[in-house]
Amino acid sequence: MSQPIGVFDSGYGGLTVLKELVARLPQYDYTYLGDNARSPYGTRSFETVYHYTLECVQWLFRQGCPLVVLACNTASAKALRTIQQNDLPRMAPDNRVLGVIRPTTEVVGKFTRTGKIGILATRGTVSSGSYPIEIEKFFPEVTVFQQACPLWVPLVENNEHDKPGADYFVKEYMDQLRAQSSDIDTVLLACTHYPLMRDKIARHLPKGSQLIVQGEIVAESLADYLLRHPEMESRCSKNGHLRFFTTDSTEDFDAHASIFYGKPLQSEHIILS
Numbered sequence: 001m002s003q004p005i006g007v008f009d010s011g012y013g014g015l016t017v018l019k020e021l022v023a024r025l026p027q028y029d030y031t032y033l034g035d036n037a038r039s040p041y042g043t044r045s046f047e048t049v050y051h052y053t054l055e056c057v058q059w060l061f062r063q064g065c066p067l068v069v070l071a072c073n074t075a076s077a078k079a080l081r082t083i084q085q086n087d088l089p090r091m092a093p094d095n096r097v098l099g100v101i102r103p104t105t106e107v108v109g110k111f112t113r114t115g116k117i118g119i120l121a122t123r124g125t126v127s128s129g130s131y132p133i134e135i136e137k138f139f140p141e142v143t144v145f146q147q148a149c150p151l152w153v154p155l156v157e158n159n160e161h162d163k164p165g166a167d168y169f170v171k172e173y174m175d176q177l178r179a180q181s182s183d184i185d186t187v188l189l190a191c192t193h194y195p196l197m198r199d200k201i202a203r204h205l206p207k208g209s210q211l212i213v214q215g216e217i218v219a220e221s222l223a224d225y226l227l228r229h230p231e232m233e234s235r236c237s238k239n240g241h242l243r244f245f246t247t248d249s250t251e252d253f254d255a256h257a258s259i260f261y262g263k264p265l266q267s268e269h270i271i272l273s
């Protein structure tokens with residue numbers, strides 16, 4: 001029986017992570033679920049993001065996934081802990097759900113020389129405080145400056161991110177980040193949708209600073225996790241098969257998803273609950 005690694009995002013953004021997982025760990029099977037019908041999550045309440053994420057995780061478990069990666073910062077910030085602590089023990093005690101915030105915060109402090117890091121994320125991720133809280137644990141000497149960029153996900157989901165109209169909102173949020181400190185030398189894209197706007201964002205970076213993208217960091221961390229957990233590694237099937245599911249239109253998904261994934265793909269439709 002196929003036991004793929006489940007990869008979840010509110011929409012397309014997690015495909016930027018999946019692409020790196022497949023590049024780093026091509027032997028495994030993966031099942032991707034994008035909850036496009038209810039995206040974006042970034043502006044929704046804790047309860048809503050938790051409820052939606054839990055439904056998607058349960059669906060991935062029913063597909064045979066022993067391990068699910070929440071390739072979405074908003075879901076990782078707002079739902080992961082409750083799922084790990086309250087739901088997993090009674091629902092599927094042998095399965096695991098991992099997020100993208102912990103692996104990122106474990107390493108991001110290594111990139112800064114000034115000790116000042118800028119975080120670009122959805123409103124939900126920013127208001128959760130997850131990044132400053134987690135970075136403080138690993139790099140107590142680092143100061144974190146957060147900037148919510150609520151219009152970037154809608155621009156990306158609507159394929160407007162490359163158009164000149166997007167420039168205004170990129171400049172706007174980057175100006176607000178730069179106004180928080182003149183010493184920021186490391187800027188993290190803490191939303192899996194933002195790598196698509198990377199070039200535009202790079203034009204507004206604080207002078208001499210570097211832009212950090214999560215995909216490769218998460219892939220490296222998953223490789224390490226599987227090495228440290230042979231009981232889980234042996235449960236993940238290894239045929240190099242990929243399946244893609246969306247809660248919205250498959251035509252839209254297939255037309256749009258290749259921009260994120262880098263290759264054409266074909267999705268299947270599901271209805272949740």
Ligand code: DGL
Pocket residue numbers: 009010011013014039040041042043071072073074075122125153190191192193
């Ligand atoms: N891609 C998700 C993240 O990393 C957010 C997208 C959304 O707002 O739904 O935060």
